[in-house]
Amino acid sequence: MRAAITTAPREVVVRDLEPPGSPGRGEVLLRPLAVGICGSDVHLYDGDDAALSGSALSGSGPGLPRVQGHEIGAEVMHDPSGRLAVGERVAVWPLLSCGSCHMCAAGAVNACLQLSIIGxxxxxxxxxxxxxPGSQVVRVGAVSDVVAALVEPLSVAVHAVARSGVGDGDRAVVFGGGAVGQGICLALADRGAEVLLVDPARARAEAGELWGASATTDTDRERLRERVLDRTDGRGADAVLDATGVPAVLDTALDIVRVGGVVVVVGLSSSSGPVHPGAIAAKELSILGSSCCTGEEFVRAAELAGRWASALDRLPVVRHPLDQCGHALAMAHRAPDAVKVLVDVTVASAPEPRPEESV
Ligand SMILES: [Zn+2]
Ligand SMILES: [Zn+2]
Incomplete structure (x- = not known):
């Protein structure tokens, strides 16, 4: 079988690998269809250990060579248990937890101290x-390859929104219009919240309208504060969710959230910068982190993806064939108009341009 192997930082080779063979007890054999490239994939590809350490991905530094890809939309090739039919469309919950650390004991398997992540x-x-393992495989119904692959970033969003506690009629601000940010807007809208999405790239900001979010590309702090106060009768946002990991965004969030409000930080980042801690005390804020998701939340994301599939299919995405996987990883941070860069695993290489097209 063909596979893309990250052999060293910024080096990907696509070559034949021994296929995994027949599934044993508790295992399922899958054929990946589309696989999303995520910010964390790019950190691993870049060999950026600073961004990875202290996160769910820590310990992955010496993990090369590696077949990457944890946002997997796939179809079933063989499930010996008979639970899943051949050809059934599924997504993969990529987290394998240890089951014995204090976070696992508390039910927070998403923050397991010895997390092992597929990809x-x-x-x-x-x-x-x-x-x-069959326990990681979740049915997604008759959705497109892309929507199946988007279930994983959507699951990260489902966990972040659960952390926020936002409910019907609440007013939230979301920073970052990548796949996780869009998923947050979707999950918030599904709960009946009013959402403002902030992203400097027009295509990403406007994609928020797919879920009924208001959108702005204007990140100027003063104007943003005015706008939020205007929308919230002068109170400030009930919740701010940051899917960027940019320190200045956190400081802006502390500024525009209401007294007694919630700030959720989702972005994976190695940068640091000044924040104004006095605002946390004076406004008695709850500042929460959010990492990955639980198995129940992954199932919920698959259900949400099914209900919102036609809108998810309209997200601006960029797709590369498997042979151009290295290019996809190298370009993933430089596609400001795309909400997600994906690899079409079943497409070996881009078609040769016909002579009349290359003129
Ligand atoms: Zn991801
Ligand atoms: Zn654990």
């Missing part, structure tokens, strides 16, 4: 076949 700590979806 990070063990081989992932950028291959024509993958074997995974």
């Amino acid at each position: 990070v700590h063990r081989d992932g979806g950028l291959a024509e076949q993958i074997m995974v």
Whole structure:
């Protein structure tokens, strides 16, 4: 089978690998269809250990060579348990937790101290076949390859929105219009919240309208504060969710959230910068982190993706064939108009341009 292997920082080779064989007890063999490239994939590809340490991905530094890819939309090739039919469309919850650390004991398996992530700590979806534990495989119904691959970033969003506690009629501000930010807007809208999405790239900001969010590309702090106060009868936002990891965004969030409000930080980042801690005390804010998601939340994301599939299919995405996987990883941070860069695993290479097209 063909697979894309990250052999060293910024080096990807696409070559034949031994296929995983027949599934044993508790295993399912899958054929990945589309695989999303995420910010964390780019950190691993870049060898950016600083961004990875202290996160769910820590310990992944010496993990190369690796078949990357944890945002996996796939179809079932063989499930010996008979739970899943051949050809059934599924998504993969990529987290394997230890079951014995204090976070696992508390039910927060998403923040397990010895997390092993498919596509990070063990081989992932950028291959024509993958074997995974059946417990990780979730049905997605008759959705497109892209929507199946978007279930994973949507699951990260579902957890962040659960952390925020936002409910019907609440007014939220979301920073960052990538796949997680869009998923947050979707999950907030699904709960009946009013959402403002902030992203300097027009296409990403406007994609928020798919879920009924208001959108702005204006990140100027003063104007943003005016706008939020205007929309909230002078109170400030009930919740601010940051899917950027940019320190200045956190400081702006402290400024525009209401007294007694909630700020949720989702972005994976190695940068640091000044924040104004006095605002946290004076406004008695709750500042919460959010990492990955639980198995129940992944199932909920698959259900949400099914209900919102036609809107998710209209997101601006960029798709590369498997042979251009290295290019996809290198370009993922430089596609400001795309909400997600994906690899079409079943497409080996881009079609040769016909002579009349190359003129
Ligand atoms: Zn991801
Ligand atoms: Zn654990």
